[in-house]
Amino acid sequence: MTVPDQTVVESAPAKLNLYLHVLGRRADGYHELDSLIAFADIHDTVTARPADGLTLTLDGPFAVALEGEPSDDNLVSRAAVLLAEALDRDMARGGAGAAITLTKRLPVASGIGGGSADAAACLRALARLWGISPADPRLFPLAARLGADVPVCLTSTAAYFGGIGDIIDPAPRLPPCAVVLVNPGTPLSTPSVFKARSGGFSTAARFDGAPLATAADLAAALAGRGNDLTAAATALVPGIGDVLDALAGTPGCLLARLSGSGATCFGLYGDDAEATTAAAGLTVRHPGWWIRAGRLLA
């Protein structure tokens, strides 16, 4: 959305790993993954307007979680600097920069890729502000330099994620599906979860069956797959087990699962009313949890 004073607004949607299989561990310590990634209409927001230089302002309920970190370390600032460099946009020589605001609504270090989504949204917002397409192919290599999850967040459409996150393939069309996201309130760092993981490896499990017409079809297909980081994440944050049990116990929940390295879990539902009712009930019973209802993006 562009508003008349040239302010550009981009959403940074939460990423969900509908399934996440760990296929092996490379010599450099990174893990080979097979994952079906989808996005939800539950999001941070990046706003950019013309200004001298580059500045970042944080607001929103989870801004406080990032305020202890230097602003230059924020993935949004890093994305802005990379794009300015790639476009040879020299603000010292009078080129217009951007005043960026990140409205942080997604919990930090929570397995739903908020930082990656913010970085991708910043690339799209500044591309538009500075007169190039948000689909410009130059954005992809910049996104990859910012993190494994950032390229897939550029389009925020469902995708298969392979390699160490560097292989992105189109996913089957997902059916309309309502979701509830629940985080028990404990940040969880991705490296600690991979380090805590033990046991064997899974095989790749991309869908090759009939089209997924309904949320129930999607849940049934996912039931034979899993998130291989669940045991390790739950060992570090036992509250994940409570979240999964609570989600699974809500009427209409078709599937409850951990996203990424956690600690956010998601429930899938056949319709919006079931998800909204589930979220409301969980909020009453667990006032300390972060709970949001929404839908998967098409």
Ligand SMILES: C[C@](O)(CO)[C@H](O)COP(=O)(O)OP(=O)(O)OC[C@H]1O[C@@H](n2ccc(N)nc2=O)[C@H](O)[C@@H]1O
């Ligand atoms: C697990 C996922 O959430 C799945 O969507 C993401 O791939 C994680 O992406 P991310 O948070 O951007 O993670 P990165 O910053 O790339 O990696 C953080 C750390 O997690 C471990 N890591 C991450 C990705 C991967 N494929 N193998 C790993 O072993 C590594 O120790 C790495 O240093």
Ligand SMILES: Nc1ncnc2c1ncn2[C@@H]1O[C@H](COP(=O)(O)OP(=O)(O)OP(=O)(O)O)[C@@H](O)[C@H]1O
């Ligand atoms: N804009 C940002 N939002 C969130 N975290 C950021 C941001 N910029 C930098 N970071 C850093 O990145 C770390 C990971 O944050 P993020 O919320 O993206 O994790 P995540 O949801 O677990 O991601 P993933 O699912 O990709 O593992 C944070 O602990 C923080 O230090």
